[in-house]
Amino acid sequence: MLNDAAYIYSQWEGYWEQDSNAYLRKWLVKHKMVKESIHTSGHASPSDLKRFADALAPSRIIPIHTFMPEKYSELFNNVELNADGEYWEV
Numbered sequence: 001m002l003n004d005a006a007y008i009y010s011q012w013e014g015y016w017e018q019d020s021n022a023y024l025r026k027w028l029v030k031h032k033m034v035k036e037s038i039h040t041s042g043h044a045s046p047s048d049l050k051r052f053a054d055a056l057a058p059s060r061i062i063p064i065h066t067f068m069p070e071k072y073s074e075l076f077n078n079v080e081l082n083a084d085g086e087y088w089e090v
Helices: 019-030 046-056 069-074
Strands: 006-009 034-037
Touching: none
Parallel strands: 006 034
Antiparallel strands: none
């Protein structure tokens, strides 16, 4: 069923050796699957974020998954800051 199957791993390689991936590593060995690492990054530069926002022209920008959400107002006029765990209307 899994003949010639491969597992595509696209996170930072350092995460792979963590205990949380032990079950997956064992599962891949058991099923004789190859792990292929193809790293993708979700970290955009400020200039990339600006180009992306300019292309989309959103009515508001809500920073998430960032260490410095307050910096977004230096790049954009329509920033809405929400606290982690806070719900808001979309």
